[in-house]
Amino acid sequence: MPWCWSFPLSPVADPASQRVRTYHARRGRLSDRHREALLDTGERWLLDPTGGLLHFDDVFGRTAPxxxxxxxxxxxxxxxxxAAAPEVDIVAxxxxTRGIATLLRAGEREGLTNVRAVLGDAVVFIEQRVARGSLAGARIYFPDPWPKVRHQKRRLVQPGFMALLVDRLAPGGFVHCATDDESYATQMLEVVDAEPRLANPYADFAPRHVTDSAIPGVVDRPVTKYERRAQRLGHPVRDVWATRRLPA
Ligand SMILES: C[S@@+](CC[C@H](N)C(=O)[O-])C[C@H]1O[C@@H](n2cnc3c(N)ncnc32)[C@H](O)[C@@H]1O
Known part of the structure; x- marks a missing residue:
């Protein structure tokens, strides 16, 4: 039986319940439209956040970054x-839940075949399902900023998480972060600089458009809702970019 038929239409709980949650708890009922999107497309698009290691070639039916x-x-x-890079496969x-349902509906409508989605905690998914050295890259755009000092332990981009992510990157694979929170931007840069397996070619924040065509999977970061909001508020948006060092 496909796993999604028992899918609870809400994220799977973090099995390491002691872990600090990096996201805001959300309440509210799922609309019929969103529920239908999850049920209709879930079998084709959704990956279980927990379980054994995935073989992305099997997931996407091809070998691609x-x-x-x-x-x-x-x-x-x-x-x-x-859509900009059909030769690259994306796991969002x-x-x-509503966000993932929206993505599924739009992706189906646009006929995209190179996207899969995970409804669950990215930390759990990466730990359990992503093989070492299997990723061409990872994007972390406008993660929840947790601006209050007492909440900053909830920020996703921390040394432990970066170590996990880098372990899953192929040599030469990239990490691209963006935020309009000044203190989080500084933290991102510090976390990247402190990770010995990462190289930051800019030695500082990256330019707005990182387009290194030598690296598979790299396309411009689109302007989205969070960047437009930052522009309205006059907050500068910072990009942090690094690649996993090649073996010596
Ligand atoms: C501010 S939104 C940014 C969304 C999107 N990246 C963009 O730029 O439009 C941050 C998102 O990160 C998600 N998030 C935070 N921690 C997460 C985690 N551990 N696993 C999966 N998603 C997480 C939140 O649910 C939220 O939807």
Whole structure:
């Protein structure tokens, strides 16, 4: 039986319940439209956040670079980047049920075949389902900023998470983060700089458009809701970019 038929239409709980949650708890009923999107497309699009290691060649039915979009929200940038680079496969992850349902509906409508979605905690998914060295890249665009000092332990981009992510990157694979929160931007840069397996060619924040055509999967970061909001508020958006060092 496909796993999604028993799918609870809400994110799977983090089995390591002691772990600090990096996302906001959300309440509210799922609309019929979103419920239908999950049920109709779930079998084709959704990957179980927990279980054994995935073979992305089997998941997508081809051998191609795989990029994670971690905390994809409504999937706005995942879909634009998937359409811009059909030769790259994208796995978009979020705990936000309505966000994932929106992504599924739009992806089906656009006929995209290079996107899969995970409804669940990205940390759990990466730990359990992503093989070491299997990723061409990972994007973390506008992660929840947790601006209050007492909440900053909830930020996703921390040394432990970065170590996990880098372990799953292929040599030369990239990490691309963006935020309009000044203190989180500084934290992202520090986390990347402190990870010995990462190289930051800019030695500082990256330019707005990182387009290194030598690296598979790299396309421009689209302007989405969070960037437009930052522009309205006059907040500068910072990009942080690094690649996994090649073996010596
Ligand atoms: C501010 S939104 C940004 C969405 C999107 N990246 C964009 O730029 O439009 C941050 C998203 O990260 C998700 N998130 C936070 N922690 C997460 C985690 N551990 N696993 C999956 N999603 C997470 C939240 O649910 C939220 O939808």
């Amino acid at each position: 795989v990029v994670l979009d971690i905390g994809c929200g409504m999937g706005e940038s995942s879909l634009i980047q998937a 992850i979020d705990v936000h």
